[in-house]
Amino acid sequence: MTEVTVETSLLERFHAARAASIALATTTGLERSTALLAIADAIDARTDDIVDANGLDLANGRENGLSTALLDRLSLSPERVASLSASVREIAALPDPLGQTVRGSRLANGLKIDQVRVPFGVVGAIYEARPNVTVDIACLALASGNAGILRGGSAAERSNAVLVSIIRSALDSAGLPADAVQTIDDFGREGASALMQARGFVDVLVPRGSAGLIETVVSSSTVPVIETGAGIVHIVLDRSAREDWAVDIVHNAKVQRPSVCNSVETLLVHADAARRLLPPVLDRLAAAGVTVHGDEATRSIWPAALPASDDEWSTEHLSLDIGVRVVDGLDDAVAHIRRYSTGHTESIITEDLAAAERFLAEVDSAVVMVNASTRFTDGGEFGFGAEVGISTQKLHARGPMGLSELTSTKWIVRGNGQSRS
Amino acid sequence: MTEVTVETSLLERFHAARAASIALATTTGLERSTALLAIADAIDARTDDIVDANGLDLANGRENGLSTALLDRLSLSPERVASLSASVREIAALPDPLGQTVRGSRLANGLKIDQVRVPFGVVGAIYEARPNVTVDIACLALASGNAGILRGGSAAERSNAVLVSIIRSALDSAGLPADAVQTIDDFGREGASALMQARGFVDVLVPRGSAGLIETVVSSSTVPVIETGAGIVHIVLDRSAREDWAVDIVHNAKVQRPSVCNSVETLLVHADAARRLLPPVLDRLAAAGVTVHGDEATRSIWPAALPASDDEWSTEHLSLDIGVRVVDGLDDAVAHIRRYSTGHTESIITEDLAAAERFLAEVDSAVVMVNASTRFTDGGEFGFGAEVGISTQKLHARGPMGLSELTSTKWIVRGNGQSRS
Numbered sequence: 039m040t041e042v043t044v045e046t047s048l049l050e051r052f053h054a055a056r057a058a059s060i061a062l063a064t065t066t067g068l069e070r071s072t073a074l075l076a077i078a079d080a081i082d083a084r085t086d087d088i089v090d091a092n093g094l095d096l097a098n099g100r101e102n103g104l105s106t107a108l109l110d111r112l113s114l115s116p117e118r119v120a121s122l123s124a125s126v127r128e129i130a131a132l133p134d135p136l137g138q139t140v141r142g143s144r145l146a147n148g149l150k151i152d153q154v155r156v157p158f159g160v161v162g163a164i165y166e167a168r169p170n171v172t173v174d175i176a177c178l179a180l181a182s183g184n185a186g187i188l189r190g191g192s193a194a195e196r197s198n199a200v201l202v203s204i205i206r207s208a209l210d211s212a213g214l215p216a217d218a219v220q221t222i223d224d225f226g227r228e229g230a231s232a233l234m235q236a237r238g239f240v241d242v243l244v245p246r247g248s249a250g251l252i253e254t255v256v257s258s259s260t261v262p263v264i265e266t267g268a269g270i271v272h273i274v275l276d277r278s279a280r281e282d283w284a285v286d287i288v289h290n291a292k293v294q295r296p297s298v299c300n301s302v303e304t305l306l307v308h309a310d311a312a313r314r315l316l317p318p319v320l321d322r323l324a325a326a327g328v329t330v331h332g333d334e335a336t337r338s339i340w341p342a343a344l345p346a347s348d349d350e351w352s353t354e355h356l357s358l359d360i361g362v363r364v365v366d367g368l369d370d371a372v373a374h375i376r377r378y379s380t381g382h383t384e385s386i387i388t389e390d391l392a393a394a395e396r397f398l399a400e401v402d403s404a405v406v407m408v409n410a411s412t413r414f415t416d417g418g419e420f421g422f423g424a425e426v427g428i429s430t431q432k433l434h435a436r437g438p439m440g441l442s443e444l445t446s447t448k449w450i451v452r453g454n455g456q457s458r459s
Numbered sequence: 460m461t462e463v464t465v466e467t468s469l470l471e472r473f474h475a476a477r478a479a480s481i482a483l484a485t486t487t488g489l490e491r492s493t494a495l496l497a498i499a500d501a502i503d504a505r506t507d508d509i510v511d512a513n514g515l516d517l518a519n520g521r522e523n524g525l526s527t528a529l530l531d532r533l534s535l536s537p538e539r540v541a542s543l544s545a546s547v548r549e550i551a552a553l554p555d556p557l558g559q560t561v562r563g564s565r566l567a568n569g570l571k572i573d574q575v576r577v578p579f580g581v582v583g584a585i586y587e588a589r590p591n592v593t594v595d596i597a598c599l600a601l602a603s604g605n606a607g608i609l610r611g612g613s614a615a616e617r618s619n620a621v622l623v624s625i626i627r628s629a630l631d632s633a634g635l636p637a638d639a640v641q642t643i644d645d646f647g648r649e650g651a652s653a654l655m656q657a658r659g660f661v662d663v664l665v666p667r668g669s670a671g672l673i674e675t676v677v678s679s680s681t682v683p684v685i686e687t688g689a690g691i692v693h694i695v696l697d698r699s700a701r702e703d704w705a706v707d708i709v710h711n712a713k714v715q716r717p718s719v720c721n722s723v724e725t726l727l728v729h730a731d732a733a734r735r736l737l738p739p740v741l742d743r744l745a746a747a748g749v750t751v752h753g754d755e756a757t758r759s760i761w762p763a764a765l766p767a768s769d770d771e772w773s774t775e776h777l778s779l780d781i782g783v784r785v786v787d788g789l790d791d792a793v794a795h796i797r798r799y800s801t802g803h804t805e806s807i808i809t810e811d812l813a814a815a816e817r818f819l820a821e822v823d824s825a826v827v828m829v830n831a832s833t834r835f836t837d838g839g840e841f842g843f844g845a846e847v848g849i850s851t852q853k854l855h856a857r858g859p860m861g862l863s864e865l866t867s868t869k870w871i872v873r874g875n876g877q878s879r880s
Contacts (some may be wrong), residue, residue, distance in 0.1 A: 159823065254561070294879055433867070449825065449841075453830045
């Protein structure tokens, strides 16, 4: 295939997605949820095809020496396919974000102005070898009235191709344009580059995957990007922290699901409370199999800790490991967080009102907590229903993103002949 | 000055701005408005210094052959300095956007979650030779609790240097960090490049100026950009349009201030109404000195029109020129707008409810109007008080931007020991 053919054909898909997005923008919520239910049914009905295609990807991955962890992410068993369709039905049941009036007023001259939610238009996604993201992003885009252009990892190419084909057929059968969901996996890296430069065709780009992937997309894209970043998440045990809350919350934040971005990575303990709190908190962690990487002060109190390495405080373990540091006080804790946090989530355990309010005011992260587990930073827990991701940037969306974060707004102005004087 | 020195010193300013932004984030609205009033007073008190420095820039500009129009933009007379300080006092009087609760709820588990407005942190601005932008952007940033790093056009370097020095002294005298406002004009193009790559130091970048400047910033920046774009603005005269509204609104939208982005550039007239509406509408425009560039159908009805050139429909005149095209109906009008609009503002003049609703639903621009002049797309007219610009992008802000569009949010979570189950 020559380069010219590839580019023309990519451009055709971009055009088709743009055209489909215009049709989608004026659909009703009922039309979109009906289409999503049709997609869920089609995924169930074609479970065997999906598992077969995935089997080819898995065999290929084994040949290419993919790690066991990557092969696990890539794998779609019949049970995983069933949970995919279940999540599509959950998305279908969410309230329609479109048409909501965000702000509105009547001006002195009689003009009625209303800011209402509308779709972005076309949402692009660049992600790695997790075929579930294909279904997830496509259906979140559709639920919010957007067309989606998907570029998944090459290791999942066959699985993604079948899933996209199922989604497109179901859209067509439900009377919505099939072109609202496009894959460009067959264009390889060239497709990803074109997608990142597709200003005018693509309104927003959502990268999903490793820090390296997100960094590449942010640096290379001229399309605006919604960045979902890493979580170097901190818990601070203040001087006045209740021991039972400290023990339970730190255990929950580290152990309940260590592989996700809202799990705690660093524990900062007020020097005045270190002797009281570190033994029970760290004993509980150790009993759950957590490896503690402590600074000198921590190790003098709790000698089983390994010495923290130089890069401990900037490491996102995503495993049963935690860094522990004794700090001189709240100023020291906040300074540490400013230096090392990725701006995801930080929590303080305290009984001191002034300390709580200072922490909430001075720590600049997407989510700042008092006396709660960092694991609550989650779209589902926040009541948004869907999990679009956790934004760690400050533009447009910050923190857990629901369907409304996949929308823009426009202003509707209704007059009766007004001119400006 | 060696390159290493330059880079270190730029980095020092970025660090200083970041540190100042941390202090600003916890200031009260009263502290910030007091500082803004001190800045306004200082601008008044040092009018002579400003005019003198500007005189050097103007002399330099004349030597370098700047056009009369550019020299006019660059020029700061005592009257213009007075209007600068007046606009700072207006900004000081605006309600504080910080601390507003955007959304909030109590979850079933007792957690109280609130999404509250916080500053971005550091706002960068890249603009051309208009020294008023220096004061405008710096004070809008301060009013919304942000530090600002400014890179103005080299032609205004002396004027900007004096203005920034006045702002910094006034901040200091008001007890706020002087480093909250930084200029990097002295680093030339290198400074602009560094600013566009300053992820981690700069949270958002606002380009102000020509389409070329904005395009360069959008393509080159790894910092998120808020794009304020050009306005190829349309008015559609529907079959049922009232003649008096059509005449008045088109005249207002073209003639009242043709040099701004919300003035109309293209008039689309329903074929069934062209003979009725074009003569009175175009006669009124011609009487005001407007040059009409018409398609063939327009010229057959109103022969004084010049023939529209091939690129008429994609031209932002910003002058007393207007393109006029007869369309087959609403579908044709919407298709024309989709092809040529920059997504700023479009208005339809109609008496037909169904046509109005279709236009509002199908036209995807920042502001869509019925029976009103496009000149109303303006932060001041919308009641926002300040004029940060008109966003033509869909991420974060769309349409007129007020102070709250210069803020982000964070989630505050208050618990009493909750862990996730």
